[in-house]
Each structure stands twice: as C-alpha cells, then as structure tokens.
Amino acid sequence: MKRTLIVTNDFPPRPGGIQSFVHGLAGRLPPDSVTVYAPAWRGCEDFDARLPYPVVRHPTSLMLPVRAVARRAAALVAELGCETVVFGAAAPLGLLAPEMRAAGARRVVMLTHGHEASWARVPVARRLLARIGGHADVVTYLGEYTRRLLATVIPEEKLVRLTPGVDTELFSPEADRGAEGTPAVAGGIGAGPVVVCVSRLVPRKGQDTLIRAWPRVLRAIPEARLLLVGGGPYRRRLERLAGSLGLGPAVLLTGSVDAADLPRYFALGDVFAMPCRSRLGGIDVEGLGIVYLEAAASGLPVLAGASGGAPDAVLPGETGLVVDGASPEAVAGALVELLADPARARAMGERGREWVTREWGWDRVAARFTELLEPAQTP
Template structure:
C-alpha cells in the first residue's frame, strides 16, 4: 500500500486553522495510508487520548515547536524508512519543507508542501523568500489556498516551482455547518430571539476587524434599532474591544460569548442572520488573511456574508451572490450599508444563503478536496 508520512508542527489537539486543515485531510485519507510525525504541543492526558483515538499512528517529537533541525530531520527520515512511506506531506511548507532533500535521499518518491497565509508573508521578505525558493525546488508540488496566496508565493519560489503549484484549500463539513445547526437555541439562551443578529466567529485579534464592526454599529442601529452584534470567540484583543464598545456607546447592542467549544460553533453561526468579519491587512502585508474559512462555514450554514478585503478573504465570497466584500481599513460606512441592506431584506438573505450553501457543496466539500490530495500524493 502507498503510505504517506505527514510531518507537521500544526496538529490537534493544539487549536488553530492549520491544525484543523491538516487533521481533516488526514482522517479522510485511505485507511492505513498515513502516519503522522508531529510536535508534542504539551504533555498530558489530552494529547495521549487524542492520539489514541486517531485512525492512524501519531508519533510525537519531544519538542513543542517543530523546526527542520538536523535532529528532527534525522528522526523524520528514520520514521519514513521504518514505516515504509513513499511520500511526504509537510503540513506547512514553511519551514518544514526545508527537510525535503534529506527525506528524498532517505527514500521519499513524492514530496508535497501545503502553503497557508504565512508563506505569502514570507514571500515579501528577502531572507524568507530565499528559503521559500529552496522549499519550492525541493518539493514536487506546493499547494495554495487561493489566487492571492498563489500569486505571492509563486514570485518567491520561481517559475519552475510555480508551474507545479496546485490549489488545495481547506474544506467545509456541510453536514455539520448547516441551516438547522441549533442557532435558535443559542439565540434563546442569549436573549436574542426577537432581534436581528450580525454574528462574527473568529479569534479576537486586530486583523479580524471586530473593532470595525463595533464602529459601524451606530449606523446600523439608526436603521435597525434592535440589531445586535454577536462576537463569538476569545483572544487577546477582547479587553480593547470591550473598551471600544463603551466608547462608542453600544453596550446594549453587543454580546461577547468568549471562547466556544468547537462542537458548539455551528450553532453559534446559526444564531446569526448575517455573518460579518471585515478583516484587514496589517504590518505592511505581513499580517494578512490567507483565505477565511469562516466565510465558507457561514455560507454552509445558510448565511449571507460580509468579508474584508484582506489577502485571500475575497476568494471565499462571490461578490453580490453569496455576500459582499468591503474595505478592511476605513470601510465602516460601506460595511454599515451592506449590513443594513441585508438585515432589512429577508428575501435577499435567503437568496444569498442558498447560493452560498450550493457553492460550498460544489467546490468546498472536505471529501472532494481530500480526494484531490490523495491524487497529488500518488502522482509520479
């Protein structure tokens, strides 16, 4: 049987988007076809129980942050040979893809590197761009999330590696994210049953644009006085957002849930009438949205979406069909106009929500994307 070694620093139960991406792809590969070599993240029962529940072997390195040191590279080569793997899949191409030449010498016939948003940032800095070029030369294929990340990474890796790039974004489980996900119960519990709800599901960090939503809220309330902004998630920016709510004077119209268990996220999407996350690019393009899977999860739930224009976020929206894209910086007025229009037009919300769910089914299903990855790992 063809067998793949997954080398990744990003793997559950460590939380995060790349972790979920790699894991969802891994569990959908043919039985017995993968083995995972991952960082430890932290000691304890949580990691051990998670690993034991997986349908494949998980080998943990002692380090909590896996980088391509000589020791890690040697260990990866040992596992490759011991497990009889003929291909290698780097959960994040940068920096682990730097191990590619050594693993090819150890017997790997096919090497694939997944790229995410951070590689697009690497491409803008001279030293890290040179490392990306080495990674592109050492691997057989690099994947990309969407056109934004492809264009940035392609310039760094050079024409030969760019020709071997192929799109492989994360997917959406439409059986989990669906219109009847339990949103009514969440609304009732939070006392929002009779109110128009704009929901934002994301980590609370400046790039995601929750502050822009708060600043736009007075304009929304002028047209929809009962509207409420439901901010779902935790993160280091919460204290600043709480202060901003009081400064703007919209305390009665904003609800913070804090961090929510993953199993409860679909219901929290479903608690909204509209999904909005006006993300923005920061730090001269180094802090940028790679794709924005939350928009697609909201679409699968049947919501129209309003996205910011940071990086690859527009790749997750069909403008005017599944939602709208607004400027992530200085876009409060247009954001408010889009929200007012959607909150005031139930037919438009339903039309966009249905279009979004159809698009997810046609182009963003996990099973379809995992099958694409299986093919990429077996090409010669």
C-alpha cells in the same frame, strides 16, 4: 499500502483554520496509510486517542526546522516506510525536505497558506521560500492571490490548487437549534437580527472594525446584536472598545468554544461578518478564510474584508459582500444593507449553500489530495 507522513505545526486540538484543513485531509486517507507528526498541545492525548490513525507528538508546542525535529521526522519515514511526506505548511518546516528524501521519501508535497504568500514579499523570506520550493515535488496554493505571489518564487509547474474542504453535513442550515443544543449565550441575544463573527480574536480579523461600525448599525436597526465567537489575545481590547462606545448588551463575546459546537453558533446568526484587513505592509494577510465557506454552508450571507485571498471565498453580490475591512463606515453600510433586506440576505445564504456544496465539498478536495500523494512513476 503506500504510507504518508504528515509533518505539521498545525494540527488539533490547537484551534485554527490551517489545523482544521490538515486534520480534514489526514482524516480522509485510509487510517493505515497515514501518520501525523505534530507538536504537543493541551488536550492532545484525549484528542489523539479518538483518531483512527497514529499521531506522534513532539514534546514542545512548536516545531522548528532544527536537527532534533529533522531526526525524529526522518526516523519516522524510515521506520514506517513512508514514500510520501506532506508538510502541513511549507514554511518553515519544508526546509527539512532533504532529510526526508535521504530517509527514503520519494515524493514531497507542501501545502501553503496565507503566510507563505507573505514570505514571497520579503527579501530574506523570499530566499528561504525559494529554497523550500526547490525541495518540493508539489506546492499547493489556495487561490489566485496566493498563486500569483508564490509564482514569483516557485516554478509554476510545481504549483497546484488545493483548497480546504467544507463538511456540508456538519455546517448546515439544519444545525441543532433546539434548547438542548443552543449555546447558553443565546439567552442574551434577544429577538433582533444577529451578526455573528466566528474567528480567533486578533487584529487582522477585524472584530474591532465590527465594534466601531456597530453604533451606525444600531441607529438603523436598534435591536441588532453582534456576536463575537472565539478567543484570542485581542479579547480585552475588544471588550474595552465596546465599553467605551457604550454598546452594552448589543455586543456579546463568547470566548473560546469547542470546534464541535461551532455549527450551533452559526445557527444563531442572520449574517456572518469577518471584515479582515491586511496589515504590516501586506505581510499579515488573509490566505482564504475557510470560515466564510462554513458560514455559507450554514445558509448565511457573508461579509468579507478585501484582504488577500478572502474574496475567493465569496461570490460578491450572490453569496455575500466584500468591503474594505479597515472602514467602519463601509462595514456598517454593508451590514445595514443585508439586515434591512432579510429576503435578499436569505437568498444569498441559499446561493452560498448551493455553491459551497457544489464546489467546496470534502469529497472533491480529498480526491485531489490523494492524486497529489502518488510518487512520480520512474521509467
């Protein structure tokens, strides 16, 4: 059986959307056909022991395209007889592709996300991205926003759309709402409507805009609660912001939670909101936002920020709304619109669930990924 080596900085138990994407792809290949080479991360020994395929961990928490990483990856290609190498993110590890080919790889597939599209906008990074793309047989993109930027650097014939999939059985309106499965934070929410945001706490995701919007939301819907799920370096600043606005129990922050528990947190919400925004002149941008699709699969209407490819994860007016993620006024207005009309919000959630099940399921994504792994036929 043909073997594939996945070389990636982004792999669980490190949290994140790219990590979940790469993990999902690996898990849908035959276990005896795939090996993952990834950095060490806290808890990785226990995590790897539960996987049906092998994971080789680099001794540090980050892999760069340096000689030591190239040697280790090339040795795995040669030892395992891997015909295909997949880079979980094209930049920067895709620079190692020549060493992979020298070791015996016949096909190189590179996944791209939001940051590669950002590289295409910066002169020095553009040159590196062009070099990376030159070594690839296939470069994947998430949606039209990322394709358009990548195509300025990488030949269009190499570009193929490959989006993350959504586990529509795990993320479902039927997620466990019983007492045993309900997160402890539920006790502080109360009986009013809940807006939930599930994301790492960093400036681009827009949790600060949600907090700034919340006084306006409360004036219209006094019992509304904002639930921010996730950890990250922005947490203390967000807590101070909520305190300075006197929001008290109207805003709850959970801190980091296990990925397996996320469906239960979605189940606490009536609306999902992550008003992401582009930063640093468009360099820090949302590539897609798989969390919008997970929320939609959970039966929630979604509010997305108009950053990068985020609008690709929403059917505006049908599954949710897209607004300026930098505007507390726009965010508050959209949230009040959804919270004040529960019937419309539920209908959006139902349409979102149907759309994600039909267009974003893992079966479709896995079939496409498997096609991309096949080496080109030689005459």
